[in-house]
Amino acid sequence: MDNSELLKVKTKTSGQVVFVVAGLVLSLLLLSQIGTQTEWSERARNIGSQPRLWPAIALAVMVAGFAIHYWLMRQRRPNALDWVETRRWSEPLEYLVWFLIYVAAVPRLGFMPMSILFACALTYRLGYRHKAALAIAAGFAIAMVVLFKGLLGVNIPGGQIYELLPDSVRTFFLVYL
């Protein structure tokens, strides 16, 4: 076992051809749009100042890289295993939707309430349904809000729902929770 053998990383075979072909098609598509999506400036003093130069270099490298990888692949046509792997790529879409719902809800319902709700609901969805797991999830959400918004003061706006609170506590909720 020499260095080169240790340093060699093996790309997963199944699904690879689908990804590489998609990358190649996307690169070619973007390259075909270079005339309309970038400008060739007549006023540019040298080639380095041309707005089109770097997108052109990037796309040329992408096309060459994907094409060479495709050309070197042992199996160039997708088989059943490739499609099984491709289907697995859609699995996180559910969690992506969860994430986007959370993003949309925080400015309206507030960072603290939504974080607790989101953490507990997702924990329940993941199969941890006993009270201890839900309590830990809620505890984590509270700790996160206190640390980031309360102590570190990160820029997350207060929820619109806090406007309904009495004056005495509204500012505290808007600033810290």
Added chain:
Amino acid sequence: MDLILSAVDVLARWDVMLALLVGAVGGVAIGAIPGVGPAVAIAILLPATFSMDPIVGLTLLLGIYGSSMYGGSIPAILINTPGTAVNALTTYDGFPMTLRGEGRRALSLAYSASFLGGIFSVVCLIFLSPVLAKIAPMFGSREIFLAALLGLVLVVVAHKGQMAIAAALAGFGILVGTVGLEPAAYTRRYTFGQSWLAGGFDLIVVVLGLFALSQAFLLLTMDDEKIRLPRSRGSLFQGFRELAKHPRVAGIAASFGVVMGMIPGVGEFTAQFMSYTTARRLSKNPRAFGHGSSEGLIASEAANNAVPAAAMIPLLALGIPGEALTAMMLSVFYVHNVVPGPGLFQNDMDFVVALYIALLVLNLIVVGFLLVSTGWLVHLTRIPNRFLGMCILLLSFVGVYSIRNSAMDCIIAAVFGLLGFILKRLNMPIVPIILGMVLGGIMEVKLRASLARVKTPLDFIDRPIAFLLFCVILIIIGSTIWRVRKEWQPVDRRTLQKKASNTFSKRISGRSHRHFENRKKQQRRRRFYDHVGS
């Protein structure tokens, strides 16, 4: 001496010390949880550091970067799962030692070797500083352009077996960096008439998507594992005594870490692999490597812990990040109007020395913390994968949304998260995208500035450092092409069944050939005996 005193003055603040402590403890804890890693933690914390002083923010991030590998050795040794990706080789010798009931000895060796690597690297950095301060001002636009190009070439070349795809992904990173308004002529590039693309892609949004969200998606779609923590005996201090018996291995490993850390695009992986194989070659007992060799453990841990401090050299001296974590730190510098590069060494040397001292103190804090807390840190490995995924998803929101309260940023991060998930599933590299994005931007600015000052193409390399860098790039590209051509084998595209059938028929044909040869020999022999008999 005045410089050191002013650097100590920069550090002697309660907020800096607190950041160092939190970074050190947090980094160890993050490293001890398989599936999180420093990249995820730094990506999430990055926006939170924007409101801090540059030294406080950088100390916190450096603390996480420098200490996570210490923590990563705990699950690598005890449960055969590297806590961070760079602890992969630690499992080779650490886990067999645990199986022999020597887990605490292995942990102690890993801590002491990591400590030595970390301290050695900072000491090298301190001694190199005067040299760097002299060399850094010699880097003008063209030298920085060539150094960035060298970094990009090395990132591609370092991914052996995946060079073409690494190049394609680096190209993708450069393209992502060019989207939006072009800074010189203010023309739009690849915005497709969409106003939300006019501002381009924020580096931190992309980083959070590719590292944090992708990891959350990966963990959420995984199954939980049952982890049994084995019993082990021994003292956590014995490794320090044992390390003294292997000064050569430790020294070589730490040197590899420093050298590889300084070269952009190479990093911890290459450092520990090179040091491990060298240690095995030089060892009196090479067969023990991979079966619980203390030398192997020292070689891998000392090398990977020497990298963080060394990786700061190209970042601080030239403003060129060598890998994803230093690329993230670059954005912290920019946010605070501290421009890393030759000017930093001339104008803010006390700031640079303060960072070195912070790294030195960090190693002391981490080792002290590990010696008292290993007992409970091991329980962090028991956090279920999917629960961890939920936590990272929540934290990623804080990271992305706090940058500019934009839901569009969250959507962009989610899309990059999906891309990162696919790349991780395919075992393809993510780092070239980040470095392409960062180095592509640097290269564009520096090429524009330098071409304005040259008349002929050859003027571009008429200065000694520019010429040297140009030659190094040519040598690396040339040697890579030569090596690839030498190792070239025609791609075998036959199916497994076809290959198996061909092998079988070859074997049969060989056998039938041998069978007939034997028969002929027997017949000849018989005829011969017949003849003798007659």
